[in-house]
Amino acid sequence: MKFRNFKMVDYVVYGSGCFDQLGEILAPRRVGDAPMIFFVDEYFQDKQAFLSRIPLQGKDKIVVIDVTDEPKTKTVDKIRDELQAEFGTVSGIIGIGGGSVMDMAKAVSLMMTNPGSSADYQGWDLVKFAGVYKVGIPTISGTGAEVSRTCVLTGPTRKLGMNSDFTPFDQIVLDPSLTSTVEANQRFYTAMDCFIHCVESLQGTYLNAFSKSYGEKAQELCEEIFLRKTTWDADADEKLMMASYAGGMSIAYSQVGVAHAVSYGLAYLLGTKHGIGNCIVFDKLEEFYPEGVVKFKEMVKKHNIEIPQGITRGLTDEQFDTMINVSLGMAPLWENALGKDWKEIMTRERLRKLYERL
Ligand code: NAD
Ligand code: ZN
Numbered sequence: 001m002k003f004r005n006f007k008m009v010d011y012v013v014y015g016s017g018c019f020d021q022l023g024e025i026l027a028p029r030r031v032g033d034a035p036m037i038f039f040v041d042e043y044f045q046d047k048q049a050f051l052s053r054i055p056l057q058g059k060d061k062i063v064v065i066d067v068t069d070e071p072k073t074k075t076v077d078k079i080r081d082e083l084q085a086e087f088g089t090v091s092g093i094i095g096i097g098g099g100s101v102m103d104m105a106k107a108v109s110l111m112m113t114n115p116g117s118s119a120d121y122q123g124w125d126l127v128k129f130a131g132v133y134k135v136g137i138p139t140i141s142g143t144g145a146e147v148s149r150t151c152v153l154t155g156p157t158r159k160l161g162m163n164s165d166f167t168p169f170d171q172i173v174l175d176p177s178l179t180s181t182v183e184a185n186q187r188f189y190t191a192m193d194c195f196i197h198c199v200e201s202l203q204g205t206y207l208n209a210f211s212k213s214y215g216e217k218a219q220e221l222c223e224e225i226f227l228r229k230t231t232w233d234a235d236a237d238e239k240l241m242m243a244s245y246a247g248g249m250s251i252a253y254s255q256v257g258v259a260h261a262v263s264y265g266l267a268y269l270l271g272t273k274h275g276i277g278n279c280i281v282f283d284k285l286e287e288f289y290p291e292g293v294v295k296f297k298e299m300v301k302k303h304n305i306e307i308p309q310g311i312t313r314g315l316t317d318e319q320f321d322t323m324i325n326v327s328l329g330m331a332p333l334w335e336n337a338l339g340k341d342w343k344e345i346m347t348r349e350r351l352r353k354l355y356e357r358l
Contacts, residue, residue, distance in 0.1 A: 006252060007165040009136075009147055009172050016234065019137065019175040023055030026092065029133045029170075034091040035059035037083060039105045041097030041139060042066055043181075054096075059087065067100040070273060071107060073119040073155040079104070080111040080118075092133035092170075096178075098190065099143035099152075099274065102136045106151035106167055109134035118162065119155040127164040136169040139178040141240040142190035142275065144197060144248020146172045152274075159268050159326070174245065176237040184232075188305050189275035191240055192296065194247040195222040196278050199292035200257030201250045204336040208253065215250035218243040226299040257337035258288045261330040262354060265323030270311065283307050284357050288337065312358045324351050 013021060026036055035058060044050050045064045054062065063079065083090055090112065095105025109131035111118050121127050136146045145151070149168050150161030161167075182190075198219035201211050221243035225236045263277035272280065283300075286293045300307060312320070328334070328351065334342040 004253065007149060007168055009169050011171040012174065014174040016175060016177040016238065019173055019178060020053060022173060025171060026055065029092055031091045033058055034089050035061055035087055036092050036094060037090050038062045039065050039093060039095045039101050041101045065097060065101045065104055067097065069271065070100055071104045071153050073117060073153050076104065076107040076111055076118040076153060079108050083112065090132055092135065094135040094137065096137045096139060098138065098140040099145040102138065102145040103151035105134055105136065106169065107153060107162060110162060110166060118153060121162045122153060122155050122158060122160040124163045127162055127166045130166045134169050135171045135173065137173040138241065138244070140182045140187065140190050141179055141244040142194040144194065144244055144251065147245055147248035147252065159264060174241055176234070176241040179237045179241065184303070185305060188303055189279055191222065191226070192279050193275045194218060194244050195296065196259050196282050197247040197251050197256060198222065199289050200259060200337065201254045203289055204254055204257050205339050206254040206336045211250045211254035214246040218246035218250060223295065226303065255332050255336035257333055258285055261327050261333040264330055265327040265355070268326045269319055269323050272311070279307050280311060280358055284354065312355050320352055320355055323355055324348055327351060
């Protein structure tokens with residue numbers, strides 16, 4: 001048995017309003033006059049009160065990140081090329097936003113020092129050099145991207161992260177007050193990414209006491225917030241931020257499962273976003289995760305959330321095959337979910353039937 005020795009985030013600051021400490025956190029990380037580059041989710045581009053709190057100095061720059069689509073390798077490469085052309089080198093990249101912006105920040109940080117295209121590094125442990133200093137600041141909770149060792153990118157041939165020990169942030173700033181403006185449906189979809197991480201980790205064959213302790217806590221927090229609380233408040237934002245962190249820590253030492261494996265196929269073919277895609281799939285997974293799906297449906301009902309139906313209707317055989325290929329390519333996810341004999345359990349025919357129900 002070989003145990004994984006995993007790299008974690010170096011520094012964590014937590015608390016409502018802690019964003020205002022960013023200037024002093026960055027100060028010792030500034031290298032000469034090389035700027036800090038702030039990647040900001042497009043939601044904030046016209047929020048002057050928030051933008052004025054970003055501790056800009058000298059040549060520092062704000063780059064607004066378009067989150068219409070999930071991060072693409074070609075966008076990562078383009079932003080890297082532009083930053084290198086304008087500044088040569090930078091002191092650091094700070095990603096302020098959801099999983100999309102945090103992943104973009106991780107990827108561009110790595111590509112500032114690794115040659116070629118980010119598409120060359122989609123996979124496991126392909127990144128050769130540490131990137132520039134990078135900070136993650138979530139403004140919506142659930143993905144666990146703030147703690148993970150990957151940044152998920154859609155490339156020319158696949159959707160796959162740059163998984164490496166160089167990928168985790170050097171610093172994260174967990175300020176739950178930044179999440180208070182997220183719209184209710186979006187908040188639910190991204191939060192359910194966390195809930196699903198917990199179910200898939202806790203029901204998986206890779207489970208161990210490390211993952212279990214984080215996964216149980218995160219799942220309990222999700223249930224408290226979405227099943228027992230009657231109104232959304234600052235306390236809910238705080239708990240959801242910690243659920244996201246703990247859910248991420250849980251899968252760091254285990255793996256996700258069926259919902260993620262199937263939703264990757266949807267994302268690749270149809271561009272379905274991670275949070276909502278996981279919800280669309282998880283809604284139909286009662287045979288794999290009976291208790292989790294019952295709780296999920298209760299939460300959907302209580303919060304009046306619409307889960308899209310019929311999204312694969314009318315697809316061609318070829319399109320179903322593409323999704324099936326992408327999905328079955330995620331071997332560790334299937335092995336975690338179904339065990340070593342997963343290929344006999346999840347046949348192409350069975351997966352096709354599952355896709356047809358979505
Ligand atoms: P997102 O980053 O795409 O953001 C969703 C929406 O919320 C956007 O419209 C954004 O503008 C808005 N938003 C963000 N903060 C807001 C705020 N404070 N107020 C109002 N609106 C706000 O969504 P997400 O679910 O956080 O992230 C999904 C992405 O994360 C996908 O690209 C997925 O691949 C990636 N992901 C990465 C990991 C990882 O470990 N690296 C894990 C899971 C998912
Ligand atoms: Zn996820």
